[in-house]
Amino acid sequence: MIRxxxxxxxxxxxxxxxxxxxVALSISKGLAKKALxxxxxxxLFDLSCEIPHGGSIRxxxxxxxxxxxxxxxxxxxxxxxxxxxxxxxxxxxxxxxIENGFYYDMFIPGFNGEKDLSAIRSRMKRLVKxxxxxxxxxxxxxxxxxxxxxxxxxxxxxxxKEIEDRGETISLYTLGGFTDLCRGPHVPSTKxxxxxxxxxxxxxxxxxxEENEMLTRIYxxxxxxxxxxxxxxxxxxxxxxxxxxxxGAExxxxxxxxxxxxxxxxxxxxxxxxxxxxxxxxxxxxxHMGYQxxxxxxxxxxxxxxxxxxxxxxxDNMYFTEVENGEYAxxxxxCPGHIIVYKNSKRSYxxxxxxxxxxxxxxxxxxxxxxxxxxxxxGFTVDDGHxxxxxxxxxSEIQDVVRFALYFLRMFDFGYQIELSLMDPDDMxxxxxxxxxxxxxxxxxxxxxxxxxxxxxxxxxxxxxxxxKIDIKLRDALGRYxxxxxxxxxxxxxxxxxxxYIGSDGAEHRVYMVHRALFGSVERFIGNLIEHYTGNFPxxxxxxxxxxxxxxxxxxxxxxxxxxxxMDAGLRCELDNRSETIGYRIRAAETDKVPHMFVVGQLExxxxxxxxxxxGEGDIGKMPVDQAVQAVVDACARPALxxxx
Numbered sequence: 001m002i003r004x005x006x007x008x009x010x011x012x013x014x015x016x017x018x019x020x021x022x023v024a025l026s027i028s029k030g031l032a033k034k035a036l037x038x039x040x041x042x043x044l045f046d047l048s049c050e051i052p053h054g055g056s057i058r059x060x061x062x063x064x065x066x067x068x069x070x071x072x073x074x075x076x077x078x079x080x081x082x083x084x085x086x087x088x089x090x091x092x093x094x095x096x097x098i099e100n101g102f103y104y105d106m107f108i109p110g111f112n113g114e115k116d117l118s119a120i121r122s123r124m125k126r127l128v129k130x131x132x133x134x135x136x137x138x139x140x141x142x143x144x145x146x147x148x149x150x151x152x153x154x155x156x157x158x159x160x161k162e163i164e165d166r167g168e169t170i171s172l173y174t175l176g177g178f179t180d181l182c183r184g185p186h187v188p189s190t191k192x193x194x195x196x197x198x199x200x201x202x203x204x205x206x207x208x209x210e211e212n213e214m215l216t217r218i219y220x221x222x223x224x225x226x227x228x229x230x231x232x233x234x235x236x237x238x239x240x241x242x243x244x245x246x247x248g249a250e251x252x253x254x255x256x257x258x259x260x261x262x263x264x265x266x267x268x269x270x271x272x273x274x275x276x277x278x279x280x281x282x283x284x285x286x287x288h289m290g291y292q293x294x295x296x297x298x299x300x301x302x303x304x305x306x307x308x309x310x311x312x313x314x315x316d317n318m319y320f321t322e323v324e325n326g327e328y329a330x331x332x333x334x335c336p337g338h339i340i341v342y343k344n345s346k347r348s349y350x351x352x353x354x355x356x357x358x359x360x361x362x363x364x365x366x367x368x369x370x371x372x373x374x375x376x377x378x379g380f381t382v383d384d385g386h387x388x389x390x391x392x393x394x395x396s397e398i399q400d401v402v403r404f405a406l407y408f409l410r411m412f413d414f415g416y417q418i419e420l421s422l423m424d425p426d427d428m429x430x431x432x433x434x435x436x437x438x439x440x441x442x443x444x445x446x447x448x449x450x451x452x453x454x455x456x457x458x459x460x461x462x463x464x465x466x467x468x469k470i471d472i473k474l475r476d477a478l479g480r481y482x483x484x485x486x487x488x489x490x491x492x493x494x495x496x497x498x499x500x501y502i503g504s505d506g507a508e509h510r511v512y513m514v515h516r517a518l519f520g521s522v523e524r525f526i527g528n529l530i531e532h533y534t535g536n537f538p539x540x541x542x543x544x545x546x547x548x549x550x551x552x553x554x555x556x557x558x559x560x561x562x563x564x565x566x567m568d569a570g571l572r573c574e575l576d577n578r579s580e581t582i583g584y585r586i587r588a589a590e591t592d593k594v595p596h597m598f599v600v601g602q603l604e605x606x607x608x609x610x611x612x613x614x615x616g617e618g619d620i621g622k623m624p625v626d627q628a629v630q631a632v633v634d635a636c637a638r639p640a641l642x643x644x645x
Contacts, residue, residue: 002054020047021188024059034061036070036192037185044070046136046185062192062224069097074134074186075196075222076102081132081178082123083218087111092180093155093206093215100232101221105204107155108216117198117218127176128194134186135174144170144181155206156181195229196222199236204369239478244530245373251535251543251593256373263371263378265523270543273572274526277541279359281638282383282519288641289404291355291385296337298361302327307496308336313465317364334360334384335515339497342388347501347511353393357385359522374527381522387514388499394441394512398448398470398487400645401516405472405485407642408518412529412538415475416484418454420445422468424461432466433491441489442468466492476532483524488515535593536615539636546573546632547594551582551601558605562598562625569629571636590615596632 004023005011014023020038024031024047037044041055044066051057060067076095079102083090087108095104139147141163148156159181160170173182175190187193199219206212223229240246248254253271260266267275283293302320305311310318310333319330331337338356347354361381370376387397402418409416422442423431431438445468449456456470463469467489474484490513493499500508519525529537539545546566550559556577566573574594576585582599589597598610610628612620623631 002051004051004054004057006056007058014051017050019050020045020057020059023051023057027059031059031061034063035059036062036067036187044185046134047188048133048136049185068222068224070185070187071193071224072097072102072222075193075220076104077134077173077175077178077180077182077186078124078127078190078193078196079120079198079218079220080104080106080180081176082120082127083108084178085123085176086119091153091155094159095180101199101219103217103219105206105215105217107213111216114201117201120218121198124196124198125194128190131189131191132176133189136184136186137172137174138169139172141166141168141170144172147172147179148181151179193222195224195226196220197229197233205367208367208369210368235478239480239531242478242531242534243373244375244527247530247535248373250591253530253543254374256377261378262368263366263376265374265377265379271526273543274529274537274541275522277638278526279381279522282359285404285407285641286357286385289355289400289644291357294338294341294356294358296334296341296358296360297331298363299328299330300336302329304336304340305329308333308339309466309492309496310336317366319363319365330363331360332362332364334358334362334382335386335493338384338386339493339499342386342499342511343497347388349390349501349503349509352501352511353387353389353397355385355387357383360384374523374530377521377523380524383517383519383522385516385518387516388501388511389514390501390503390509391440391512394444394489394514395448395451396645397514398445399452401487401514401518402448402452402454402470402472403645404642405487405516405518409472409474409484411639412532413477414484414528414532417473417475417481418449418456419459419462419471419473420449420456420468421459421462421464421471423463427461430465431463431491433495437491438468441491445470445489464488466490474528476528477534478531482528483520485518486516486520489513490515536595537593539595539632540638542593542595542636543572544574544592544594545571545636546596546598547589548573548575549582549585549589549597549599550575550577551599553577553579554602555600555605559600562600562610565625566629566632569633571629571632586613596635598628 001013001015003011003013021032021035024035035047037047037060039058039060040051080092080095083106087110089109091107093105095102145160148160170181171183172179173184173186197220199221202217203214204217206215221232223232251270252268253274254268255266256264286293302311314332318332321328341356342354359381361379363379366376366378389397423438428435469486469488472485473481475481494511494513499511499513501511503509548559548563550556559575559577563573563575578585586597593615595615597613599613600610604610608625609622610625611622612628614620
């Protein structure tokens with residue numbers, strides 16, 4: 001007999017050989033009907049597994065939050081089983097769960113892309129109706145190797161051969177005719193997998209390397225209920241409508257394809273207006289907040305990156321070239337350049353805190369499969385800032401940076417959540433700096449957030465190797481979270497570059513250093529803005545703020561004067577006097593998401609008035625020219641600069 005405790009704090013003795021399903025049935029038939037797996041002291045097991053030892057047991061049902069990942073993992077196997085029935089020559093790679101879904105990488109002879117998804121979907125539904133059980137088996141390494149060799153599963157064999165302990169028992173799961181290497185657990189049978197959808201098809205190099213074979217990756221999603229599935233699919237449909245790559249092309253904002261090379265962004269005239277206005281506000285706000293703006297080269301000797309540590313830790317993501325028999329690298333970070341600025345002269349405590357910042361373009365190697373519009377590129381602009389300060393100044397400087405970051409997020413109505421990433425005290429060898437210094441600084445970052453009254457989540461073990469950090473994730477209009485502002489403390493660079501200042505005692509002291517980026521990547525931030533606003537930028541960022549629409553050519557002279565008046569008032573104004581109908585031109589302005597339109601006909605030209613239209617609202621009435629222009633000027637005013645403490 002073994003003793004178990006249940007989630008209601010009761011305990012009982014059960015015979016050895018009792019399964020999780022037996023325990024669920026002993027509690028209630030209703031629980032057993034909904035049960036998926038069981039949790040024993042924090043480890044998940046299949047419901048059909050015998051309970052291996054005494055401990056605390058919890059039955060996981062379809063209503064528990066952690067079960068959705070099990071459903072998705074099982075649905076990936078369901079999809080693979082369906083693919084194997086339709087394409088018997090398929091060879092299988094890996095099929096993990098991901099955020100909101102799953103995928104499986106496969107070599108599928110005869111597969112015709114997305115038009116074949118309907119057949120796979122139908123076969124999956126057929127397997128669901130058959131209520132096929134997931135069967136777990138364990139076997140010696142040699143037997144598993146023989147099994148997959150007999151099936152010529154070359155990708156599975158490669159995974160098997162990387163297992164260091166060849167004496168390890170291998171677990172496999174079989175669903176119908178499909179057998180996979182898998183730790184599990186899985187749902188009891190396919191009847192729990194009815195709420196799924198296949199989403200898309202992509203190419204993916206085996207194990208992410210361009211040197212390997214290209215496989216077919218099929219993405220899908222799965223939920224417990226049809227209601228949850230429908231809500232997610234509706235969200236995906238809205239996200240597709242907001243996709244910054246689609247809108248970027250339609251609104252002629254940027255290009256990142258063709259001869260320019262994958263992962264490099266070419267800003268078109270309209271996109272350049274958005275980028276420049278955002279960056280100009282950033283520059284003015286930083287000067288206002290006591291930062292000194294600097295500019296550093298795009299390339300530097302490799303020795304600089306060796307001193308900084310980037311060469312050791314980041315070399316595979318860097319680009320190198322030779323200049324006069326010396327090796328140089330395109331900068332992947334702006335930090336070393338800012339160090340050179342700081343070290344340009346001896347620094348006194350009277351100069352601290354010293355805040356420097358730069359909109360610096362950096363270059364990082366990303367695999368082609370990871371590139372994604374503006375969100376993941378190879379060349380991008382980081383709004384880097386570095387603060388050099390004393391220990392006594394850390395809390396106030398961190399607070400100022402967090403407030404500064406939230407100024408930009410609130411400006412665009414982004415939500416946010418804050419994470420404080422700290423070291424893993426059980427793995428101090430992974431981190432630079434003295435443990436005593438970490439012990440001093442980490443509470444200071446927490447105090448900075450506590451004193452501000454900000455809610456935050458503490459994450460142990462997620463600190464950078466060189467110091468703890470504060471990550472602020474922005475939440476867009478669809479409720480999605482994106483990487484946003486970051487504030488990182490650095491124990492590494494001040495030591496590597498021997499950064500110091502002369503204190504009031506006349507002695508040298510090690511300076512404290514904080515990295516911070518408020519947008520992160522300017523490109524990614526603009527991508528977020530495009531999707532957040534569905535391309536309907538706030539007036540001050542809109543490439544075109546006003547379009548003048550004469551009804552006929554008889555009003556062209558008046559329309560030209562009106563356009564000049566608007567431009568003299570500082571507006572980005574265009575005149576659309578094409579020969580198409582006024583309805584066609586209004587629809588064109590709506591499609592281009594121009595926030596304001598002035599329509600002028602014979603009556604308006606004669607009375608020095610305009611018929612005002614707003615994007616998405618339509619006609620809002622007639623106004624005198626001066627009043628209408630001023631109204632647009634007010635609506636397109638740039639946000640106020642942040643308040644200084």
